[in-house]
Amino acid sequence: MTDTARSPRAHAEMTDTARYWLGLVAVVALLGIAPLVLPEFWRRFLTEILIWGLLAMSSDILIGYTGMVSFGHSAFFGLGMYGTAAALLTVSPPNLWLGMVYGLAAAGVVAAFVAFFATRLRDIYFSITTLVFSQIFYVVIFTWTEVTGGENGLTFRQPAFWIPGVVEARFTPVTLHWFVLAVVTVSYVVLRRITQSPFGMVLQSIRENEPRTRAIGYAVERYKIVAVMLSGIFAGLAGVLYAIQNKFAAPDFVFFLVSGEVVIFNVMGGMGTLVGPVAGAAVFFLLRELFSRYFTQYYLIPVGIIFTFMVIFMPQGLLGFARRRLR
Amino acid sequence: MVYEQILIQTVNGLVSGMILALVASGLTLIFGIMDVVNFAHGELFMLGAYVGTTTLVATGSFWAALLVASVLIGLLGAALQITTLRPLLGRDPLTTILATFGISLVLQNYALWQYGPVARKIQEPFTGHFRLFHLDYPYYRIVIAVLSAAIIGGLWLFMKYGTYGIWIRATTQDRVMASAMGIPVPLVHTGVFAIGAAMAAASGVLFGPLVGVNHAMGLDLILRAFIVVVVGGMGNLGGSVLAAIFISLAESFASIWVSPAQAVIVSFVVLILTLLVRPTGLFVPTPK
């Protein structure tokens, strides 16, 4: 009997994984259908949440999994944006994939820079340095008007979706949304794979107890470098998507406050969960919409209070809180 | 011509260096004693400047403005520390960075809400210039530098002599043993935070006449202040004063050739060099 019947545990595991994938597909499907039924404003809103969600996910790799608080994600994001702008403005006709490549390369270069420092600095020093990096890029972009458009940024045409020989079509808001959804979903799956892998486990071990991880024999520096590069590139990807969606690049996005907002998404949603930060981004933007009705542009006052409150009393974020409740 | 420019910029650098030192010393003190990186320090500076403007309008006295701002913001600092930072004692330092960041957002936007986006002006307490080569150099700037130095000097004296100074230094070195000696450590923490906040507020009032008072003035400053604290050695009072002057001078000289917005990069470069060469602080004596 025992060789034909599966052990209950294996059966349960299968259902768990199956359940997970089912859930993911359902969510993606929902997000895919949404733009067809939502009014224009909320459609854009949703697309933007996805992009910020990707940025938040990338930041989670560092904050949630490796335990390195980066205030520099605005640099990766911003440079992804400007890199894309560069491609779309200098190469005619504007090419979607080239834009992506330029953007990712730009973000990658910055990430390499930051990675170099990541290995030599701990904790607070690392955080402050990443903050400084954001500002360096901000200042350079802001003042180098001839190249970057300075204060006003750069505007450009949206590239068409192009697969050589198969299709070339301009994006509609709906198809753009699907494109973004596809990119973000794939990124999520990839990142999840990575965080669940042995590599991801080592990162978490570094977060929990770095000296011990090193003592066991792991080359912590190398892991950190890879983590930063990974984080930076996906953040750059978010920047690329943002540029494509909005057709402009502006220095405001490189200002360190943007990094701060990303950190808010991470904390509110739940660090170290990948999905949490996306939820955090969604909650943040929803709160912003909600509070804007009553507080107009001062929505950050109540949101800031909520954030601080959560840091103190709910450090595991909404997701962690929900998880505990469900148990 | 250039010689003159250099000399003028030296004076400018010293003046802004002293103000920066005033802010940075509070920051480094707070870090040294409770391992808290106070992101909201720039906002305390900013609110100090605003309270200064209000008091100035109400009383017409610059000195009253300085006093009231310091005291009020000092109290605000104490309140903030008690409500949001005390519960976090012993937790991950990451959490305090995040908490103070959250506070800074709230304070910044509160100021925007209360005072509006238009910059305000604090009148200099006295006008009058003296001749510095071909230029008229305002007395007021020299007075700010002297006042800042006096406040820092006062702090140093307070720390060196006096019971509370001993309490603060003991708590900074060994929190646990300080407590075992009967020193009320939680109170000391609150006190130091309040002092740091008051110093930041005083800076804001002193600096007010030089720039416009607006809700974002803390942002620019906090970045510089962080750099100063790291370059000077975190927790090192003397180091941060020296670093503040050094960085301000460097920036002032740089602004002879580039725009002030770009001169800021100098401080970034100094930071990076420090982190590469001597991360514990450029102005910290090598530990024995």
Add this chain to the structure above:
Amino acid sequence: MLSLTDVHAHYGKSHVLHGVSIDVAAGEVVGLLGRNGVGKSTTLKSIMGLVPPSSGKILFEGRDLAGLPPHRLARLGIAYVPEDRRIFRLLTVLENLRTGLDRHGVTEARREALLEKVYRHFPVLRERRAQHGGTLSGGEQQMLAIARAMMLEPKIILLDEPTEGLMPRMVSQIREIIQVLHGDGVAILLVEQNVPLTLEVSNRVYIMEKGTVRHQAAAAALRVNDAVIHQYLGV
């Protein structure tokens, strides 16, 4: 005056104290002996609130100490001299003493008297009073740590391995100061590896093993028959 009843304590997940019960009467010198790692230091730390007990009661003059921070305990009259001395290295000797001396309700005259007393017993501290604590030798730092505790005018001093690493001449000084304190009516809970010294100065002795008290006896009895000590300490 001080009583621990079935105190358990953990360092993280590690269960270090498995039910410690100890009493110290006013003015008594009580020794705590045991091999390395049995939890003697941890017992002192848990009294002082540095390692809060996970269960059990600690009473001082009838008052439950649970949840009280160390600075309150110091004010109640419990002084602590830790194993690694932990003097304030960047403060001068005098400033170190002042951390205990500068208290409410102590007159200038009383402070002078306390200082004089300590300088009399530890002349080297008077010599070095303007020097930074970090420049003192190990033995001198130990003197300072004890002197500092005396500044609190405590009712009981928790002394953790005061003679560790000291030269014999300094060990005598420790013996002397314990006797002086005893003469002044200060209770002492002494954790030590130096068995002869402990037996000499204590009224009673507890022996600990594996996080709990195994044996209790009057020091006088143990001086005569130390078989028990050999049994637990293997000395």
